[in-house]
Amino acid sequence: MVAGFVLALTVVAAAADDGFSTGVSSYADLHHFEDAEVFLSSVGIEAGLPQLDVKYDEGGWGRKRTIKGSETHLVVGTKVSLDKMPSVTWEGGTQRGETKRKYAILMIDPDWPRPSRDASKAGSEGPFLHWFGINCEEDAKSCHELMPYSGPHPSQGEHRYIFLLLRQLRPPPRSSVLTDYVMRDRRMKFDLGGFLEAIDGAMVPVALNLFYARAKEEDDDDDERPTSSTSSSTPPPPAALEPPVVPQGSGARGLGAAWKSRPADGAHDEL
Numbered sequence: 001m002v003a004g005f006v007l008a009l010t011v012v013a014a015a016a017d018d019g020f021s022t023g024v025s026s027y028a029d030l031h032h033f034e035d036a037e038v039f040l041s042s043v044g045i046e047a048g049l050p051q052l053d054v055k056y057d058e059g060g061w062g063r064k065r066t067i068k069g070s071e072t073h074l075v076v077g078t079k080v081s082l083d084k085m086p087s088v089t090w091e092g093g094t095q096r097g098e099t100k101r102k103y104a105i106l107m108i109d110p111d112w113p114r115p116s117r118d119a120s121k122a123g124s125e126g127p128f129l130h131w132f133g134i135n136c137e138e139d140a141k142s143c144h145e146l147m148p149y150s151g152p153h154p155s156q157g158e159h160r161y162i163f164l165l166l167r168q169l170r171p172p173p174r175s176s177v178l179t180d181y182v183m184r185d186r187r188m189k190f191d192l193g194g195f196l197e198a199i200d201g202a203m204v205p206v207a208l209n210l211f212y213a214r215a216k217e218e219d220d221d222d223d224e225r226p227t228s229s230t231s232s233s234t235p236p237p238p239a240a241l242e243p244p245v246v247p248q249g250s251g252a253r254g255l256g257a258a259w260k261s262r263p264a265d266g267a268h269d270e271l
Contacts, residue, residue, distance in 0.1 A: 068211075072212065
């Protein structure tokens, strides 16, 4: 426990020294991400990343629901607008004067179509890639979306939804990395471990967040009801599966002009 706490402080301090800030003053202020960390550790991401600021629209009048890790249990189709892209922000810092640092953001459901009994493992068709953007600056709106946002659609049980922010350091070793792993014709079975290995040295994880969501039931109203976390819950018995509902035109998009021309010397963080 002490070793993990020291590691987390080191990660937060390193991020701050690099001009990155999540707005969280210390590791003690972070919410709990155990169910995200146990899965991410299976692909080589160590625990202790700082919290990424994620908010969804909730009703009208500009009201927002802040995502708070294991504290946040939501029901699809109720008052929180999970079908709309959330607000994701961070303080990215600058380099070489006014040049903005660049980031990539992704959102996955490791539990598709139903949670595994082992929280470190994905479901039989998971992870499901809900979102992937590159060349982001200080919020998700600035991203070039390679895989447009698609909201949660848990088929059985309560699923984990994990946001991961990566700092872009330089172009990937192979120009085909993003097309091979991200820009595919299907979102299921996203090879997160293979992707992280392929971009080793080009991108580094710097922040995360997590929430849980389940499908709406007949007796649900507009108030979400807390339920147990994935790691301690027992998956429901197998049942017939239906394909996920993904909006039309939500397939992978082109890499964009930024990818086609090599960045200027020194500006290695833009793809």
